[in-house]
Amino acid sequence: MQFYLLGYPLGHSMSPFLHQAFLSQAKLEGHYELKEISPKTFSEEVTRLKEMGCDGFNITIPYKVDILPFLDRVDSEAEAIGAVNTVVVEDDKWIGYNTDGRGYVTSLKYHFPALFTTKSRFLVLGAGGASRGIVHALNNEICDAITVCNRTVEKADALLESLSGSKQLAGISYEEAEKTLDMYDCIINTTSVGMEPHTRNQAISLKHLSKDTVVSDIVYKPFHTTLLQDAKKRGAQIHHGHEMLVYQAALAFKLWTGFTVDVRPVIQAFEEKLIK
Numbered sequence: 001m002q003f004y005l006l007g008y009p010l011g012h013s014m015s016p017f018l019h020q021a022f023l024s025q026a027k028l029e030g031h032y033e034l035k036e037i038s039p040k041t042f043s044e045e046v047t048r049l050k051e052m053g054c055d056g057f058n059i060t061i062p063y064k065v066d067i068l069p070f071l072d073r074v075d076s077e078a079e080a081i082g083a084v085n086t087v088v089v090e091d092d093k094w095i096g097y098n099t100d101g102r103g104y105v106t107s108l109k110y111h112f113p114a115l116f117t118t119k120s121r122f123l124v125l126g127a128g129g130a131s132r133g134i135v136h137a138l139n140n141e142i143c144d145a146i147t148v149c150n151r152t153v154e155k156a157d158a159l160l161e162s163l164s165g166s167k168q169l170a171g172i173s174y175e176e177a178e179k180t181l182d183m184y185d186c187i188i189n190t191t192s193v194g195m196e197p198h199t200r201n202q203a204i205s206l207k208h209l210s211k212d213t214v215v216s217d218i219v220y221k222p223f224h225t226t227l228l229q230d231a232k233k234r235g236a237q238i239h240h241g242h243e244m245l246v247y248q249a250a251l252a253f254k255l256w257t258g259f260t261v262d263v264r265p266v267i268q269a270f271e272e273k274l275i276k
Contacts, residue, residue: 103248
C-alpha cells in the first residue's frame with residue numbers, strides 16, 4: 001500500500017512516523033511518504049500522482065482547498081468545512097474527506113468527557129482552516145455555545161454563518177474575549193501563535209481566566225506552549241495539541257484501510273519524541 005502527504009513546506013512532518021506505526025499495528029505492508037510540492041508545480045504534480053496511482057493521501061497547508069478541483073467527489077462534512085485533508089482512492093476515483101475537526105474533538109472528549117455532557121461554552125481562537133474543521137465538529141456535539149474570536153470579526157461571523165442548529169453562536173474580537181474569558185468552559189487556540197520559533201508568543205491574555213477551565217492549544221511544537229504554561233499556573237486544566245494530529249491520522253487510516261488502530265501507544269511514543 002502506498003500513501004502520501006502533500007504540502008509545502010513539509011519540513012520534519014511527523015505523519016510518516018504515525019502512519020508507519022499504524023501500518024505495523026494493522027500488520028499491513030506499505031509506505032507513507034512526504035511529497036513536498038511547490039505551489040508553482042502543484043497542478044502538474046497532482047495530475048502526475050493521479051496518473052501514477054496510490055491508495056490514498058493526506059493534504060496539508062497550503063493545499064486543503066486547492067485540491068478540491070481534482071477530486072471526483074467530496075464528503076458532505078468536508079464540503080461544509082470547505083477543505084479536504086484526506087483523499088481516499090476507490091476504483092480510481094478520488095474522494096475527499098476532512099478528519100481534522102473530528103480528530104480534535106475525539107481527543108478532547110477522551111480527556112474531558114464532561115464538556116460534552118453539559119451545556120458547555122466554547123471559545124475558539126482564530127477563524128482559519130483549522131478553526132473551520134474544529135468549529136464544525138463542535139457543532140455536531142452537545143454544547144450550549146460556540147464563540148469564535150478573530151482579529152477580523154467579520155471572518156469569524158462568516159465561519160459561523162455556515163453552521164446550523166440551536167446553539168448560541170457569536171463572533172467577537174480578542175479584546176472582548178479577554179474581558180469575558182471567565183464565561184467559557186473551554187478555550188481552544190487554533191492559530192499558529194506560540195509555534196516554533198516564536199515560542200514566547202501567546203494568542204490571548206489569560207488574566208480573567210477561571211480556575212478549572214480547559215485550555216487547549218493545537219500547537220504541539222513546543223509541547224508546553226506559553227499559553228498552556230500560563231493556563232496551568234492559573235489553575236486551568238490543559239490539553240496538548242499533538243493528540244489532534246494522531247486522532248485525525250487514525251481516522252484517515254481507517255478510511256483508507258478499514259482498520260481501527262489503538263491510538264494510545266502511538267500517542268505515548270509521539271510524546272516521547274516531542275519532549276526529548
